[in-house]
Amino acid sequence: MSNLDLNTIAAQLEGLEETIIQKLIDRAQFAVNAAAYKPGMSGFSSAGDKSLFDLRLRYQEEMDAAFGRFQVPEERPFHTDLPGSQRRVNLADSPLAPIDLAVVSCTVQLVTDYLAYIPELCAAGDDGQYGSSVEHDVLAIQAIARRVHFGSLYVAESKYREAPAEFDALLARGDTDRLLEMLTRRDVEDRIQRRVAEKVSYLQATVNPLVRTEISPETVLKLYRDTIIPLTKQGELRYLEARGVRPTA
Amino acid sequence: MSNLDLNTIAAQLEGLEETIIQKLIDRAQFAVNAAAYKPGMSGFSSAGDKSLFDLRLRYQEEMDAAFGRFQVPEERPFHTDLPGSQRRVNLADSPLAPIDLAVVSCTVQLVTDYLAYIPELCAAGDDGQYGSSVEHDVLAIQAIARRVHFGSLYVAESKYREAPAEFDALLARGDTDRLLEMLTRRDVEDRIQRRVAEKVSYLQATVNPLVRTEISPETVLKLYRDTIIPLTKQGELRYLEARGVRPTA
Numbered sequence: 001m002s003n004l005d006l007n008t009i010a011a012q013l014e015g016l017e018e019t020i021i022q023k024l025i026d027r028a029q030f031a032v033n034a035a036a037y038k039p040g041m042s043g044f045s046s047a048g049d050k051s052l053f054d055l056r057l058r059y060q061e062e063m064d065a066a067f068g069r070f071q072v073p074e075e076r077p078f079h080t081d082l083p084g085s086q087r088r089v090n091l092a093d094s095p096l097a098p099i100d101l102a103v104v105s106c107t108v109q110l111v112t113d114y115l116a117y118i119p120e121l122c123a124a125g126d127d128g129q130y131g132s133s134v135e136h137d138v139l140a141i142q143a144i145a146r147r148v149h150f151g152s153l154y155v156a157e158s159k160y161r162e163a164p165a166e167f168d169a170l171l172a173r174g175d176t177d178r179l180l181e182m183l184t185r186r187d188v189e190d191r192i193q194r195r196v197a198e199k200v201s202y203l204q205a206t207v208n209p210l211v212r213t214e215i216s217p218e219t220v221l222k223l224y225r226d227t228i229i230p231l232t233k234q235g236e237l238r239y240l241e242a243r244g245v246r247p248t249a
Numbered sequence: 250m251s252n253l254d255l256n257t258i259a260a261q262l263e264g265l266e267e268t269i270i271q272k273l274i275d276r277a278q279f280a281v282n283a284a285a286y287k288p289g290m291s292g293f294s295s296a297g298d299k300s301l302f303d304l305r306l307r308y309q310e311e312m313d314a315a316f317g318r319f320q321v322p323e324e325r326p327f328h329t330d331l332p333g334s335q336r337r338v339n340l341a342d343s344p345l346a347p348i349d350l351a352v353v354s355c356t357v358q359l360v361t362d363y364l365a366y367i368p369e370l371c372a373a374g375d376d377g378q379y380g381s382s383v384e385h386d387v388l389a390i391q392a393i394a395r396r397v398h399f400g401s402l403y404v405a406e407s408k409y410r411e412a413p414a415e416f417d418a419l420l421a422r423g424d425t426d427r428l429l430e431m432l433t434r435r436d437v438e439d440r441i442q443r444r445v446a447e448k449v450s451y452l453q454a455t456v457n458p459l460v461r462t463e464i465s466p467e468t469v470l471k472l473y474r475d476t477i478i479p480l481t482k483q484g485e486l487r488y489l490e491a492r493g494v495r496p497t498a
Contacts, residue, residue, distance in 0.1 A: 087292030
């Protein structure tokens with residue numbers, strides 16, 4: 001990502017919507033399965049008080065770290081103590097300010113929000129499919145995290161460059177309310193929601209309801225409204241705050 | 250899976266189509282990236298002559314094995330020397346004959362076919378996104394393998410039970426041609442192809458072509474026609490041959 005045109009960034013975010021929706025649909029094929037999130041019930045020996053979900057996320061991120069995933073700015077990990085990459089990844093020149101990207105991370109809140117959201121997404125009860133449930137959970141939150149952090153970083157930098165003096169002044173006096181206002185475009189948020197609702201319908205238009213569980217547009221919209229959009233703005237704010245304390249690159 | 254009604258099995262196979270198509274679309278967002286499949290070019294130290302694709306498949310299956318994936322009959326692994334599961338998986342009573350499921354495995358041929366298929370699926374050239382490419386490759390072939398082996402096992406057992414004497418006679422005299430004929434239902438294959446083509450269109454109906462690469466129905470049909478359907482029949486045949494040498498359960 002080296003283009004900071006806001007329309008280009010918005011289009012990139014749009015391109016991540018199908019992936020997020022599809023992964024939510026995948027997870028919704030299984031019941032809530034609360035046991036998969038209970039500490040100490042993973043069945044893994046010496047896993048201590050970790051849940052099966054915790055373990056799956058850990059294993060997935062260790063694998064992804066080895067393959068170089070977290071060298072990409074918008075790929076912010078859920079763990080801070082992952083092994084290094086086993087390979088060198090070629091990255092495009094970054095247009096971002098040289099801040100510590102870890103300060104932008106919204107992963108802790110994202111896990112909390114996502115776990116609370118599972119009962120909205122999935123049928124109540126327990127179907128015993130714990131392994132499949134957490135497999136799809138992890139793919140879903142990775143897709144959501146990518147969207148949140150991509151927005152946080154590139155939207156913030158792009159907006160900053162449109163009005164650096166104004167942002168600098170607000171950052172200097174710590175006016176968070178006005179900053180969040182400048183980061184909010186209600187018309188864009190409305191457009192995202194209309195588009196996401198439409199995609200949820202189309203992505204399931206040919207499904208055989210006897211064998212695939214369908215999810216409603218409202219279920220996905222709720223995640224966008226209550227988690228994805230607010231966390232993205234949160235991340236934008238953190239990026240700008242970190243950016244404010246150092247000279248422009 | 251404990252219901253051997255052929256319509257129920259067909260519906261289960263239908264439910265896997267969205268997943269396969271979606272994972273092919275995910276992979277098609279990246280170029281062919283031939284370097285990711287070249288031996289010894291993974292960048293991993295001490296990976297010998299493995300390619301990045303080989304390594305990703307290995308890491309993924311080691312993780313999945315720990316979480317219990319390959320205890321499920323239709324989940325046949327691509328490796329034969331994986332570590333054991335760290336947890337006990339509750340499995341429904343199996344209606345399958347107690348054969349060694351490894352003999353049904355079509356994974357070697359599937360990898361060969363899939364790697365040859367990548368240039369049909371993806372744009373020519375190299376975009377440097379090797380890590381993402383092999384990540385999606387592995388998810389795609391796992392989804393395809395699940396479909397192939399699910400069909401191989403349950404369709405074969407179901408068809409056998411419809412006409413055990415006839416199958417026993419053909420198996421006793423090794424009449425592979427006639428067996429394959431009995432396993433072929435041209436009308437079902439035609440219906441699958443029409444349905445898959447329709448799903449490919451719907452699953453991409455709301456895509457913004459500026460940010461998402463689209464794939465054609467024909468591209469997916471080719472995989473069904475040349476790989477998925479023939480390998481499923483191959484697996485059915487192997488299942489029946491293994492079944493033939495032991496008494497009915």
